[in-house]
Amino acid sequence: MQSFNAIPQIPRDSAATSTMTLPKRRRMATFMAIVAILSVAANPCFASAAHPSSIPSHAPLQGDGQPILGPHTSVDWVLQVDPEFYSNTSFPAYSLTAFQEHAHVLPGKDTYLLPHPWHSLGPPHLSTLHTHVPGLVSAHLVHPSTHPDDQRISKQGTVARSPDNSPHAPLLSSITDASFSDQWHLTANISSTHINVLGLWSQGINGTGITIQVADDGIDYTNRDLAGAYVSALSFDYVRNQPDPKPPTLGQAHGTKAAGLAVARRNDFCGVGVAFGARLAGARSLPSESDRALPPPPPETREAALFSRNVNEIDIFSNSWGPSDSGKGLGRPAPLAEEAIKQAFMKGRKGKGSLILFAGGNGRLEYDSCAYDGYVSNIYTIAVGAVHMGNKAAEYSEECPSILVSTYSSFDYKDDVTAMTTTTTGANGCVSTFGGTSAATPIAAGILALVLQARPQLRSRDVMHLLVNKAVPVDVNDASWARTYGDLMYSPRYGFGKLDAQVLVDAARKWVMVPGDMAEWHSAVSPVGRPIPAGAPILASIKVPATTNLARIEQVQVSVNVSSTARGYLVYTLRSPSGAASRLTTVRYRDDKTDLNQFLAWNFTSLRFWGEENIEGDWVLEIVDSNVTHAGNWATWQLHLYGMNKADAAKYNEDKRKAALAQGSMGMRSVAIGGLAMLASMLLVFVGF
Numbered sequence: 001m002q003s004f005n006a007i008p009q010i011p012r013d014s015a016a017t018s019t020m021t022l023p024k025r026r027r028m029a030t031f032m033a034i035v036a037i038l039s040v041a042a043n044p045c046f047a048s049a050a051h052p053s054s055i056p057s058h059a060p061l062q063g064d065g066q067p068i069l070g071p072h073t074s075v076d077w078v079l080q081v082d083p084e085f086y087s088n089t090s091f092p093a094y095s096l097t098a099f100q101e102h103a104h105v106l107p108g109k110d111t112y113l114l115p116h117p118w119h120s121l122g123p124p125h126l127s128t129l130h131t132h133v134p135g136l137v138s139a140h141l142v143h144p145s146t147h148p149d150d151q152r153i154s155k156q157g158t159v160a161r162s163p164d165n166s167p168h169a170p171l172l173s174s175i176t177d178a179s180f181s182d183q184w185h186l187t188a189n190i191s192s193t194h195i196n197v198l199g200l201w202s203q204g205i206n207g208t209g210i211t212i213q214v215a216d217d218g219i220d221y222t223n224r225d226l227a228g229a230y231v232s233a234l235s236f237d238y239v240r241n242q243p244d245p246k247p248p249t250l251g252q253a254h255g256t257k258a259a260g261l262a263v264a265r266r267n268d269f270c271g272v273g274v275a276f277g278a279r280l281a282g283a284r285s286l287p288s289e290s291d292r293a294l295p296p297p298p299p300e301t302r303e304a305a306l307f308s309r310n311v312n313e314i315d316i317f318s319n320s321w322g323p324s325d326s327g328k329g330l331g332r333p334a335p336l337a338e339e340a341i342k343q344a345f346m347k348g349r350k351g352k353g354s355l356i357l358f359a360g361g362n363g364r365l366e367y368d369s370c371a372y373d374g375y376v377s378n379i380y381t382i383a384v385g386a387v388h389m390g391n392k393a394a395e396y397s398e399e400c401p402s403i404l405v406s407t408y409s410s411f412d413y414k415d416d417v418t419a420m421t422t423t424t425t426g427a428n429g430c431v432s433t434f435g436g437t438s439a440a441t442p443i444a445a446g447i448l449a450l451v452l453q454a455r456p457q458l459r460s461r462d463v464m465h466l467l468v469n470k471a472v473p474v475d476v477n478d479a480s481w482a483r484t485y486g487d488l489m490y491s492p493r494y495g496f497g498k499l500d501a502q503v504l505v506d507a508a509r510k511w512v513m514v515p516g517d518m519a520e521w522h523s524a525v526s527p528v529g530r531p532i533p534a535g536a537p538i539l540a541s542i543k544v545p546a547t548t549n550l551a552r553i554e555q556v557q558v559s560v561n562v563s564s565t566a567r568g569y570l571v572y573t574l575r576s577p578s579g580a581a582s583r584l585t586t587v588r589y590r591d592d593k594t595d596l597n598q599f600l601a602w603n604f605t606s607l608r609f610w611g612e613e614n615i616e617g618d619w620v621l622e623i624v625d626s627n628v629t630h631a632g633n634w635a636t637w638q639l640h641l642y643g644m645n646k647a648d649a650a651k652y653n654e655d656k657r658k659a660a661l662a663q664g665s666m667g668m669r670s671v672a673i674g675g676l677a678m679l680a681s682m683l684l685v686f687v688g689f
Helices: 016-018 024-041 083-087 094-100 116-120 126-132 171-172 196-202 254-263 299-306 335-347 437-456 460-470 501-509 646-686
Strands: 076-081 104-106 111-114 138-140 153-154 211-216 280-285 318-320 321-323 354-357 382-387 403-408 419-424 430-434 518-520 527-532 537-544 550-562 570-575 579-583 600-607 617-625 633-645
Touching: 024 527, 094 617, 171 196, 171 550, 211 254, 211 335, 211 437, 211 570, 254 419, 254 430, 254 437, 318 437, 321 354, 335 354, 354 437, 403 437, 403 460, 419 437, 430 579, 437 460, 437 501, 460 501, 527 537, 537 633, 550 570, 550 617, 550 646, 570 600, 617 633
Parallel strands: 211 280, 211 318, 318 354, 354 382, 382 403
Antiparallel strands: 076 111, 076 138, 104 111, 153 321, 419 430, 518 633, 527 633, 537 617, 550 600, 550 633, 570 579, 570 617
16 A cells, blocks of 8 residues: 655645646645545544543550560560641650651551560550550550461472574563573463463563562572562561561572562573562561571561551562461461551552462362461452463362462472472572472562553552453363353362463553442351251351342352361352352361361351352351261351442443443544545545555
């Protein structure tokens, strides 16, 4: 087709115009008419009439005389102060500025964690805190024993091609990192076995401007692949309450390995992180044997600080740790830490909400289930499972209906060929034996950094919806998959599917923002008061009234109060009024707790009902004791629904309708412009221009 630039330019002086012949004038008039038609067609207002466009409170102060423990006792103070009081007053012992600089604050709560080394500065009795901390509203001590249940926090540990024909060959040839070709999750020749990131890198989407915090056993920021990403001002050792998160020994390398998969720099060393342009905030949050001399703060305050400090600067929290994968224990955040996670999700990232990722766990071979992991089943976190190179769930990756998404990691405990190449401790540390959901989680964090770089306006809730709708189902013949009411596919092994970076970024760029905050509906505590029969189901129901303001479900939680001499053998299944069923747990054969008081209250979470609109009616919970030799009792249960209220749902539907019309209008304009351009070419040829 002839281009307009190829048309000879006509001088604009009067002499040139007066000497133009009549055929040339007709041709010019025809040309100008074509240009006018094309200009109208390209105008955003074209056919606008037909196609409008739019683009927990703390415990009160206790009685006088309660002692304050010494500086080497592993307890912390949690203080809530009145900010108005401090705005007009200054005190030499403790000022609001001192609190903000040296104590960790829960966002929006005027609540401060006073780490145990400060106790030596304090008064001998609780009552005199009023003298040292005027404006005090409430205070309570946090002991290690207040950390709930019987968990032992541990790392979700390591489980022990030529790109020349790629369409991204120019980019690949420019990457000189020595082990880059071994990073199959980035460079595999088969498109279905990598995270699809190379095209984004070619566009400059590499995590620039995004900060990822990797919390673990420490970060060796002296490693050549991490030094350029590390931000000391955003890093901290929460075990020893000091700024340097470097691990005490080279053997504590788990966090350094995880960090490399997310942010390792593009250079001539080792491999490349998914978001090699992102910043790294290092956090040491897991104690080691070397910390026994000075006991660390209890988990509640340590974890609350972890998700509160620098929460406006940290975009993504990557956590490759959780309760032990033994198949016996259970663990969850204590109330203070749970509140910190909620506040980070809702108010972090300067009001848009931070993304909080947790590894789904590696205990499947031990019959473990992430349903008993309260970090994974938290409604404000993104739980990540692992798939291997064959796009099937890794044999170690735990399943439960709280898994949101999956991404690549090593094949199994015995296969080093498909293990992940990443950094390790030491300036020149590089390994190719990392894996597990510990590896999948920072890879997912890196992918989400690319998403946030491409569309920084996304709120944390938008990202949740984006993952639900744009994750790619794999191994779809697996029996765990079920179609949801919202016509999505969900599996407790895979979540909504694996992460495809290109698909997510493309969708993020034109994503219609989700209005409002997550709405909630909570039933009253429903008494059951019946024994659990051996080998037979016991059912109870809670009716959701038609007056509920919820229009669409996102997540569902049930709180159960059950005692059993074999809690691991209890299988819970929840059914919605539409008949959709979610099995909340699987049998944990190793969990043979015999104390009837061991398991009195627990929250199970399910994503299986995402998109459900048939909310009113009976929700039925079934419990089956698969061990016929044990006894149990079901005391009470409660139903919690989270989702979109009716007003927000109506607005969201309308916003999406307008966006679809705008996209359709743009498509029609593109077709019109293409057709008219062809017509213009034909006319130009016809008039002999």
